[in-house]
Amino acid sequence: MNTIKYKILGLCTCLFLVSTNIQAQKKKTAVAPASYTIEGNITGLADATTVQLVPGATHSSELPVAETTLKDGKFTFTGKLKEPRFFYVMFGKSKGNIPVMVENTKIKITASGSVSKEEGEWISFKDIVVSGSKSHDYYKKETAFRDELDKDYEAYHTKDSDELSKLIGAANRDKNTKVSDSLQKLAVWKKFEADEKAFFTKVEKSSKDLIAKHKATWWGPFFMMISYSYFTPEQKPIYEQFSETAKKSYYGQVVDKDLNPKSLIGTSVANFGLKDKNGKAYNVKDIVAGKKYILVDFWASWCGPCRKEIPNLKTAYAEYGAKGFEILSISIDKDEKAWQKALAQENMQWHNLLDDDKVSKSFNVKTIPATYLVDSKGVIIGDNLRGAELEAKLKELLKS
Template sequence: MNTIKFKIVGLCICLFVISNNIQAQKTITSVASSYTLEATIKGLEDGITVKLTPGATHSSDPAVAETIVKNGKFVFSGSLAEPRLYYLVFGKNQGFISVMLENSKMNLTSNAEMGSDENKRITFKNTVFTGSKSDAYFKKETAYRGDLDKAYAAYHTKESDEVSKLIGEARKEKETKKLDSLQNLPVWKKFEADEKAFFTNVEKSMTDLIVRHKDSWWGPFFMMSQFSYLTPQQKPLFDQFSETAKNSYYGKLADAEVNPKSLVGTSVAAFELKDKEGKSVSIKDIANRKEYILIDFWASWCAPCRKEIPNLKKAYTEFAAKGFEILSISTDDNQKAWNTALTKENMSWPNLLDNDVVSKSFNVKAIPATFLMDKNGTIIATDLRGEALEAKLKELLKS
């Protein structure tokens, strides 16, 4: 009888423990199913907007939420399937703070200093972000970048910087003998060796970080956050991820970049960009009465792009009368540099300045990048340059 009582009591205790564990799990699940970010930032003007903008996406994604500062405070709340990196963007891109949000209660404090310049830039000091284990882990795992910054500064000496400047001037003036002499200086040879070793270390550090996290969403997240863009050449690295990692939010973003869908056969969406005079020009205007249009993405600072211009001029001279047109779209951030390059290169076809939207619609990750479009607006070939472009145009525009 005592044994039976003991078993019954034991069963009751077990049921009580199980019941409480289930209740505790429900409570934890309830708390962990949403997030709240409460921020207090001294020095911010009342009424300034704060946008919650996705980070590590390699695109200019719109804000997912927006609020207004009142008495130096603001709050964001929501829910996430997995932790995400966001930027708190203040005003009209006047300043930002990065935060790794997760389903928890988080707190942010900082001191803001409003700039007196035309853009009224905001700088933040003494920023403290608590309540996000993911944010703390992210910072811990990427602390190696501080060591890389020190290593970079160590081999960029005053002497090497001076030689670098002289090499740039000699290259610009096409002074071959002077250029050869400078590049053979011991200080420059050492600089080149140190730079090669540095970037080898950068690549290894990033790759090691990503591979260590290949079985969770952290792997593709680190891949997206540590690289400015991804290319198909990084597919072997992506292929090491587990299915769980590949199917995560950042896994799908990385997949789209390392396994890009071909644009051949797709239609070019209508768009307008501005020329150097500030006049809006549409792709429809340029394509009017043309058989084939080569859309060429380039930039003034891109040496391979500039090297390709003589080939474009040759193709334009030979095929323009047969219905061939070129539209060069510069991805320059510096319009003055773009204008200078246009004057120097003297390209006689339409030249427009990208707005960061058009290049992304073509999934441009690196330049030069070209897309050959027919008169119906369909892309029929990509990345044609030099002899390959000439051969394709001869095939299409047979007399």
């Protein structure tokens, strides 16, 4: 009897072990989801509000990959990705957004939205929760230091420094260098400039450390894309540190394309109009009228290599300006005050206009400084000519 009892017990044990082993094998061989589903539940917004899924972190204005509308506060997107990607869930035709790192899994987004009638019906959100995406969780963890940077930024932007900045800007617009110089000598302004320099040094170090930490994976190029609005030649060594795997990733290829944009030599420049520091509109055709060659120079006040190149531009302008050479500098600055300040410091004696995003995009500007030498017919005959190269080209073209 005991023998039968032990045999039954042994059989049950074997069946249990087999069952456990099968379950373990299932877990080991479980296939990752082949697609993603994003389910949103947003309170506070009207039904039929447009919802779009728009790629982010690309330095370009991207078209939505999917579009729907809210119904009872809910929306759903589905799709497939080869690797995690950063997106913005846009509401109301780009009136407000929620960033999310999307991967092939089920993702849920909840938030409370509100519409501000006083500010062009912009949509703001609070109590945002994104769940289900491990990539999103990691992205939030690795970029949490930015909250501290925001606090640092607010700390040195005091009421006094903001008011002084307005006064300096007004003096620069009025070309009152005496007042501008005296204001910039004040202790309050000196402290502000020192604090600002320290802040941006900290930002630069934090960004480089974050990128270097992830140089072996696609995260490295991704963090590089979100750390820099525009690339300069100084960022090329950052890209070169990436592993081949990172370079071949989606964001690795985007970075490479931005750092090494396709040449526009041989293409024609369309006419465009922009405003100068006084708000006066200029048409590029009027600027180049009667000129043999014009150098279209894209730069920014915060771009070190751009500022270093200005003395070379001044030399070229002094040498060839009377021979039919013109320069048109276009700043991509988002901060008009910073642009005004740089103009006052650099004293460039040629047309300086402020970009409207459309012009830089038409030139496919991805890195700065970016220069395009255009002939009298509006055809680009050279690009990225600087220093000695620009001098040699102008000498060749204007040798008579």
